[in-house]
Amino acid sequence: MIHYSAIEHSGIMAYKLLFVCLGNICRSPSAENIMRYLVEQEGLSDQIICDSAATSDFNIGNPPDLRMKQAAQARNLKLEGESRQFDPSDFEKYDLILAMDSENYWSLISLDPQKKYRDKIKLICDYAQHYKEREVPDPYKWEDGFDYVIDILLDACWGVLEHLKQTNQIETVKS
Numbered sequence: 001m002i003h004y005s006a007i008e009h010s011g012i013m014a015y016k017l018l019f020v021c022l023g024n025i026c027r028s029p030s031a032e033n034i035m036r037y038l039v040e041q042e043g044l045s046d047q048i049i050c051d052s053a054a055t056s057d058f059n060i061g062n063p064p065d066l067r068m069k070q071a072a073q074a075r076n077l078k079l080e081g082e083s084r085q086f087d088p089s090d091f092e093k094y095d096l097i098l099a100m101d102s103e104n105y106w107s108l109i110s111l112d113p114q115k116k117y118r119d120k121i122k123l124i125c126d127y128a129q130h131y132k133e134r135e136v137p138d139p140y141k142w143e144d145g146f147d148y149v150i151d152i153l154l155d156a157c158w159g160v161l162e163h164l165k166q167t168n169q170i171e172t173v174k175s
Helices: 027-041 066-073 102-110 145-166
Strands: 015-021 048-054 096-099 121-123
Touching: 015 027, 015 102, 027 048, 027 066, 027 145, 066 145, 096 102, 102 121
Parallel strands: 015 048, 015 096, 096 121
Antiparallel strands: none
């Protein structure tokens, strides 16, 4: 059974993904743009919508971090967007909310005291197929952090897409 959110995109109900990190300038916009790229490559842009948000209000309105953009560009990926803060109404708007690490996961959980949306909140690394990390690390902590984050997110986003296909969340048969 195909599950679509209440948001219409290109004439059909699309499955909506939200990627969340602390500031929404490195990890989550990278995941959003990587997933959008993969979705386009698979011809599924009319079925999957991607967005990202922050659990904090530190960087609202800012574009993705320049170093993150450079790491993505080295893989022919373009990072676009503007930081925004997660709003509790996002629980209703999105089908799957993917936290970059446990701190952000628990921040999201705390915004759902009635436990109504718990099944929508996951760690993105739960979908990684080749990397063993449980969390996407903060790229600021080491010299090659930005490149490493892109590598993890490429793997995890591909895993998310495969999961959506395997669980029939999206229609993969093309006319």
